[in-house]
Amino acid sequence: MLDATSSYNIMDLRIHVDDRTGRRIVPDTERRADRLPGNRYGNRPTMKDVAARAGVGLKTVSRVVNGEPGVTPETERRVQEAIDALGFRRNDSARVLRKGRTASIGLVLEDLADPFYGPLSRAVEEVARAHGALLINGSSAEDPEREQELVLALCARRVDGLVVIPAGDDHRYLEPELKAGVATVFVDRPAGQIDADCVVSDNYGGARDGVAHLIAHGHRRIGFIGDMPRIHTAAERLRGYRAAMEDAGIPVEDAWMSLGVTDPERVRRATEEMLSGPAPVTAVFAGNNRVTVTVVRVLAEQTRPVALVGFDDIELADLLQPGLTVVAQDAATIGRTAADRLFRQLDGTLLTPERIELPTRLITRGSGELPPAD
Amino acid sequence: MLDATSSYNIMDLRIHVDDRTGRRIVPDTERRADRLPGNRYGNRPTMKDVAARAGVGLKTVSRVVNGEPGVTPETERRVQEAIDALGFRRNDSARVLRKGRTASIGLVLEDLADPFYGPLSRAVEEVARAHGALLINGSSAEDPEREQELVLALCARRVDGLVVIPAGDDHRYLEPELKAGVATVFVDRPAGQIDADCVVSDNYGGARDGVAHLIAHGHRRIGFIGDMPRIHTAAERLRGYRAAMEDAGIPVEDAWMSLGVTDPERVRRATEEMLSGPAPVTAVFAGNNRVTVTVVRVLAEQTRPVALVGFDDIELADLLQPGLTVVAQDAATIGRTAADRLFRQLDGTLLTPERIELPTRLITRGSGELPPAD
DNA sequence: TAGAGCCTGGACAACGTTGTCAGATGCGGG
DNA sequence: CCCGCATCTGACAACGTTGTCCAGGCTCTA
Numbered sequence: 001m002l003d004a005t006s007s008y009n010i011m012d013l014r015i016h017v018d019d020r021t022g023r024r025i026v027p028d029t030e031r032r033a034d035r036l037p038g039n040r041y042g043n044r045p046t047m048k049d050v051a052a053r054a055g056v057g058l059k060t061v062s063r064v065v066n067g068e069p070g071v072t073p074e075t076e077r078r079v080q081e082a083i084d085a086l087g088f089r090r091n092d093s094a095r096v097l098r099k100g101r102t103a104s105i106g107l108v109l110e111d112l113a114d115p116f117y118g119p120l121s122r123a124v125e126e127v128a129r130a131h132g133a134l135l136i137n138g139s140s141a142e143d144p145e146r147e148q149e150l151v152l153a154l155c156a157r158r159v160d161g162l163v164v165i166p167a168g169d170d171h172r173y174l175e176p177e178l179k180a181g182v183a184t185v186f187v188d189r190p191a192g193q194i195d196a197d198c199v200v201s202d203n204y205g206g207a208r209d210g211v212a213h214l215i216a217h218g219h220r221r222i223g224f225i226g227d228m229p230r231i232h233t234a235a236e237r238l239r240g241y242r243a244a245m246e247d248a249g250i251p252v253e254d255a256w257m258s259l260g261v262t263d264p265e266r267v268r269r270a271t272e273e274m275l276s277g278p279a280p281v282t283a284v285f286a287g288n289n290r291v292t293v294t295v296v297r298v299l300a301e302q303t304r305p306v307a308l309v310g311f312d313d314i315e316l317a318d319l320l321q322p323g324l325t326v327v328a329q330d331a332a333t334i335g336r337t338a339a340d341r342l343f344r345q346l347d348g349t350l351l352t353p354e355r356i357e358l359p360t361r362l363i364t365r366g367s368g369e370l371p372p373a374d
Numbered sequence: 375m376l377d378a379t380s381s382y383n384i385m386d387l388r389i390h391v392d393d394r395t396g397r398r399i400v401p402d403t404e405r406r407a408d409r410l411p412g413n414r415y416g417n418r419p420t421m422k423d424v425a426a427r428a429g430v431g432l433k434t435v436s437r438v439v440n441g442e443p444g445v446t447p448e449t450e451r452r453v454q455e456a457i458d459a460l461g462f463r464r465n466d467s468a469r470v471l472r473k474g475r476t477a478s479i480g481l482v483l484e485d486l487a488d489p490f491y492g493p494l495s496r497a498v499e500e501v502a503r504a505h506g507a508l509l510i511n512g513s514s515a516e517d518p519e520r521e522q523e524l525v526l527a528l529c530a531r532r533v534d535g536l537v538v539i540p541a542g543d544d545h546r547y548l549e550p551e552l553k554a555g556v557a558t559v560f561v562d563r564p565a566g567q568i569d570a571d572c573v574v575s576d577n578y579g580g581a582r583d584g585v586a587h588l589i590a591h592g593h594r595r596i597g598f599i600g601d602m603p604r605i606h607t608a609a610e611r612l613r614g615y616r617a618a619m620e621d622a623g624i625p626v627e628d629a630w631m632s633l634g635v636t637d638p639e640r641v642r643r644a645t646e647e648m649l650s651g652p653a654p655v656t657a658v659f660a661g662n663n664r665v666t667v668t669v670v671r672v673l674a675e676q677t678r679p680v681a682l683v684g685f686d687d688i689e690l691a692d693l694l695q696p697g698l699t700v701v702a703q704d705a706a707t708i709g710r711t712a713a714d715r716l717f718r719q720l721d722g723t724l725l726t727p728e729r730i731e732l733p734t735r736l737i738t739r740g741s742g743e744l745p746p747a748d
Numbered sequence: 749t750a751g752a753g754c755c756t757g758g759a760c761a762a763c764g765t766t767g768t769c770a771g772a773t774g775c776g777g778g
Numbered sequence: 779c780c781c782g783c784a785t786c787t788g789a790c791a792a793c794g795t796t797g798t799c800c801a802g803g804c805t806c807t808a
Contacts, residue, residue, distance in 0.1 A: 752807085768792105
């Protein structure tokens with residue numbers, strides 16, 4: 001069955017792999033559809049069936065279904081009866097093919113299970129809903145290839161717009177799509193190598209404020225635990241940390257920084273290292289919500305108090321002992337802003353790509369106000 | 375423009391409203407599409423364009439795009455060049471229309487922003503991904519009408535399958551869809567009035583265990599704060615509470631129960647009421663994660679210790695003082711199980727609807743082991 | 749009563765893709 | 779040199795819907 005000159009197989013409906021052709025990965029769950037009962041759509045009735053049963057023309061059914069004027073009440077009743085009897089439901093695939101718009105938008109984010117993205121996704125969904133569109137979600141798992149795969153699969157489905165939280169840093173693969181009129185907004189991090197709308201938090205300023213807050217409370221040896229600097233947000237927050245330290249005239253020591261370590265076990269070790277030795281840090285700035293959670297755990301085990309400010313708010317942060325001081329970004333607002341811009345692009349009221357930076361908010365709850373325990 | 379005899383308007387691509395006809399709500403953002411540049415899909419190239427440019431037939435392009443055998447390397451190269459040059463991407467809408475399967479499944483849940491549903495959604499997505507399908511998400515906001523609206527919109531798009539966390543308790547509107555072969559799995563709560571697959575937690579047993587745990591630690595006056603009993607999970611948990619109390623021979627007093635109050639402010643008041651009076655409760659069983667969070671806040675303000683067991687685990691629960699004892703359900707496992715069944719329905723390997731009940735797990739962390747402070 | 753105009757209904761093409769089938773080409777063997 | 783066969787290619791119909799356009803019947807007016 002396989003063509004020897006090519007690595008591609010017989011295809012089914014699959015997610016794209018190649019960036020331009022729309023070629024797809026070979027599934028081993030091939031041919032499922034063939035075994036299904038019924039021929040297509042499980043023998044669903046079509047408008048033609050309804051028309052036949054009601055004894056009217058095809059277009060008349062279309063008119064009734066779409067509430068278009070020009071149908072006598074009596075005819076409408078007959079059509080309605082046939083619709084009910086057959087359980088007809090309009091096939092939007094065909095509709096989309098005809099009309100050219102899918103009334104759906106795609107959202108590619110890192111991980112739907114992350115408490116930061118849930119509210120963001122929900123906010124995007126609400127805006128979409130207000131515009132009559134549905135939301136297709138995809139998690140990139142922070143993998144650039146998977147991001148591209150998802151984005152292109154969404155484009156092949158002809159979503160009207162895309163909200164993308166980029167995992168990669170080169171988005172030139174989107175150029176044909178943008179040119180073709182797919183509205184696109186990048187969120188949380190800017191797009192790479194292309195000019196596109198983007199909505200981000202002031203990661204630099206937020207981190208700087210957070211660290212400055214610790215400095216204001218007397219700390220000088222301050223640790224920074226962040227994600228890989230190839231991630232834009234992580235790099236910006238690191239920059240903010242450095243800026244605050246420099247503003248205060250404090251030279252940063254390498255031992256105070258942990259970059260690119262994200263799994264709990266290693267974050268734990270990194271934190272413990274900073275807290276040991278002859279001149280341990282007296283405060284920690286945690287670069288994102290997941291890191292913060294782990295750091296909180298480690299600090300809870302320490303005998304001496306260590307100050308902590310985390311980036312991203314966390315549920316129950318106020319109930320910890322001490323309450324957790326954070327630099328909060330509002331996921332819902334970010335999502336709403338991005339989706340708004342997306343639909344304004346679709347409206348045609350928004351033409352030039354812009355970078356929108358939303359402020360962060362320092363929420364003091366206790367952990368960031370602890371004095372240094374030297 | 376409006377037909378006086380009907381409440382329907384000229385339509386665009388909108389979410390359904392009527393349960394059978396596929397009629398849609400009237401949007402005031404009407405006619406957006408008309409104002410857009412380009413005609414359809416923003417003038418995207420089609421296979422025909424590619425074929426013309428490459429000087430080959432339409433079908434040959436299709437073959438190349440789909441990796442079908444029977445194309446000379448030389449021809450393939452020419453086609454590939456044309457594809458790259460034009461930025462062609464296959465239109466999956468047309469493909470779907472032709473093939474009859476959309477390779478997408480719908481997930482209707484209550485609120486994507488709820489930390490319980492994020493992981494569940496992600497788990498469903500992962501299974502879908504393994505089967506080459508995309509996930510369309512919708513939040514019902516616990517509104518039965520909105521649930522139906524979403525479900526039917528998804529059906530109109532001909533999703534291959536549906537995972538539904540029901541908000542309503544009558545799902546007969548789904549009968550034509552089921553008959554037409556839309557795979558369906560209900561999650562978290564069973565379907566109403568129809569026979570369908572369903573994956574739920576052992577809410578009754580979990581709540582009973584949780585309450586029994588409190589009783590075992592010496593409590594007799596135990597409060598129950600739950601959601602509206604019309605929600606199946608809430609009713610089951612209430613039943614578990616009553617069962618545990620009855621097993622212990624403790625008559626339940628009305629003042630110990632709060633049902634159907636969910637917003638934080640009122641949960642707070644309900645909790646405070648239970649804790650006041652001549653014979654206040656010495657322990658509280660909180661019916662879900664949102665309630666639990668509020669109750670934790672209230673208890674933190676109390677001078678005397680009050681025991682607490684919550685349904686649903688919460689991040690950072692271990693870091694509270696005392697740690698939060700919970701009856702945990704595993705959202706990811708629930709989602710994975712449901713999605714697995716969905717695809718087995720699509721495989722044809724799963725035929726008779728079944729109810730799957732997943733066990734819960736009591737996680738003791740301190741708050742549930744506090745002795746009664748009379 | 750004829751003509752103009754409106755209202756209703758239906759035939760037909762088109763959307764972009766894939767499945768079917770038949771035609772074209774090339775090659776080897778008789 | 780011709781035939782048969784295998785390989786490659788393309789014309790065409792179909793998927794289910796909507797937009798266009800025209801026909802027929804009705805009402806109203808002159």
